[in-house]
Amino acid sequence: MKLRxxxxxxxxxSVIAMTRVGVGAHHSNVAFxxxxxxxxxxxxxxxxxxxxxxxxxxxxxxGKGGKAEWAMEGRAPGxxxxxxxxxxxxxxxxxxxxxxxxxxxxxxxxxxxxxTFPDGRILPNAPPGD
Amino acid sequence: MSSKISVLVIATLGAISALISAQTLPDFxxxxxxxxxxxxxxxxGGRAGxxxxxxxxxxxxxxPPPTRTAPLSDGSRGRAADAPQLTPEYMAKWQAISxxxxxxxxxxxxxxxxxxxxMPAMMNMAYGMEVMQTKDKxxxxxxxxxxxxxxxxxxxxPTQKVLDDPTYAGYSTGHWEGDxxxxxxxxxxxxxxxxxxxxHSDQMTVRERIxxxxxxxxxxxxxxxxxxxxxxxxxxxxxxxxxxxxxxxLREFACAEGIEHAK
Numbered sequence: 001m002k003l004r005x006x007x008x009x010x011x012x013x014s015v016i017a018m019t020r021v022g023v024g025a026h027h028s029n030v031a032f033x034x035x036x037x038x039x040x041x042x043x044x045x046x047x048x049x050x051x052x053x054x055x056x057x058x059x060x061x062x063g064k065g066g067k068a069e070w071a072m073e074g075r076a077p078g079x080x081x082x083x084x085x086x087x088x089x090x091x092x093x094x095x096x097x098x099x100x101x102x103x104x105x106x107x108x109x110x111x112x113x114x115x116t117f118p119d120g121r122i123l124p125n126a127p128p129g130d
Numbered sequence: 131m132s133s134k135i136s137v138l139v140i141a142t143l144g145a146i147s148a149l150i151s152a153q154t155l156p157d158f159x160x161x162x163x164x165x166x167x168x169x170x171x172x173x174x175g176g177r178a179g180x181x182x183x184x185x186x187x188x189x190x191x192x193x194p195p196p197t198r199t200a201p202l203s204d205g206s207r208g209r210a211a212d213a214p215q216l217t218p219e220y221m222a223k224w225q226a227i228s229x230x231x232x233x234x235x236x237x238x239x240x241x242x243x244x245x246x247x248x249m250p251a252m253m254n255m256a257y258g259m260e261v262m263q264t265k266d267k268x269x270x271x272x273x274x275x276x277x278x279x280x281x282x283x284x285x286x287x288p289t290q291k292v293l294d295d296p297t298y299a300g301y302s303t304g305h306w307e308g309d310x311x312x313x314x315x316x317x318x319x320x321x322x323x324x325x326x327x328x329x330h331s332d333q334m335t336v337r338e339r340i341x342x343x344x345x346x347x348x349x350x351x352x353x354x355x356x357x358x359x360x361x362x363x364x365x366x367x368x369x370x371x372x373x374x375x376x377x378x379x380l381r382e383f384a385c386a387e388g389i390e391h392a393k
Contacts, residue, residue, distance in 0.1 A: 028236035028239035028242035029199075029200040029201070029203050029204075029239075030203060030204050030231045030234065030235070030236050030238075030239055031234050031236050032199065032200070034198050034199050034200045034201070034202055034203075035197070035198045035202060037195055037196050037197060037198060037199065039195065050387050050388045051382075051383050051384050051385050051387050051388050052241070052242065052244065052275070052383070052385045052388050053388060076257065076274075076383065077381060078257055078258070078273050078380065078381035078382075078383065079257050081381060082377065099195055099196050100199065101198070101199040101200070103234075104233070104234035105234055111199045111200065112199065113195075113196035113198070113199040114196055116193075120192070122193060125196075125199065130163075
């Protein structure tokens with residue numbers, strides 16, 4: 001009984017840890033292969049408008065009929081505002097395509113190059129002229 | 131009589147000259163955006179260029195995929211030709227940091243941990259700069275990490291107490307040489323970087339010559355001295371463009387909100 005309680009606790013804690021998906025663990029370009037850019041299609045779960053970096057939590061089709069949760073790191077709110085973003089620019093349920101650089105450690109964390117909506121609108125990661 | 135007139139003329143000319151120079155001191159106040167913050171003109175330090183700007187597609191054509199997300203900043207391509215020339219001791223430190231960064235270790239990234247960028251790296255001003263100027267003090271604010279430095283213009287000098295208490299921005303005093311503000315910075319912590327992640331010692335000092343090179347373009351010519359870390363003084367030039375109306379506000383950075391303990 002006691003062992004079962006401990007096992008349950010470990011499972012619960014692991015699930016909590018996994019839902020964080022590495023958010024807060026990066027905040028540095030160094031964690032990403034910045035010269036590789038991949039594409040992910042999925043649905044917005046959460047859009048966190050925070051410094052030093054923003055976070056886009058999204059559910060991505062894994063290509064095998066399953067789904068996986070990814071944390072995509074964006075630049076700071078200040079620079080993204082100048083690039084056309086806002087706290088409300090992404091909403092849960094939005095269908096999006098994200099170009100991103102993968103994490104060097106292979107986790108489901110990426111750094112955003114840009115976000116594209118189904119109607120072709122693009123959110124770039126730099127203001128025009130920067 | 132004529133000598134009295136001469137004295138009067140000289141005194142008058144002196145007064146007029148003093149008045150003109152006081153009136154013509156440039157006013158750097160305002161918001162600026164960096165010109166090529168991470169490119170070749172932005173100094174070396176191991177960075178490899180800015181993110182690629184999005185190309186403009188032909189009407190009706192989709193944009194090509196981006197080729198990168200950020201400047202390469204782990205040193206995996208070695209050091210830029212214009213990077214600070216480090217002594218063997220400090221080059222070994224740089225190589226150790228680079229090895230860790232290539233492996234994805236972010237612990238060397240001070241600003242990502244919400245520490246100030248420190249001088250002189252602070253003057254990259256990647257997200258924008260606001261300058262506030264009075265007769266006795268000029269203040270430089272960086273949107274990146276809400277970093278701030280003050281340059282005292284009232285003739286005060288760093289005391290021993292100041293020298294014994296190093297900070298990231300250091301202690302800056304300045305004076306005008308014509309239209310150029312000359313600034314000396316001392317009392318700098320040794321856990322920041324000169325540029326990129328080039329390390330320095332606690333003996334680093336910085337001299338800057340700041341002036342308008344053309345209307346609305348501010349230039350900062352920076353010379354870094356460090357007898358322990360540098361083989362020779364390192365020079366770099368930063369330029370900033372006065373922000374256009376509608377793009378002339380900086381945003382709060384509040385870095386700590388993204389750190390776990392602040393939530």
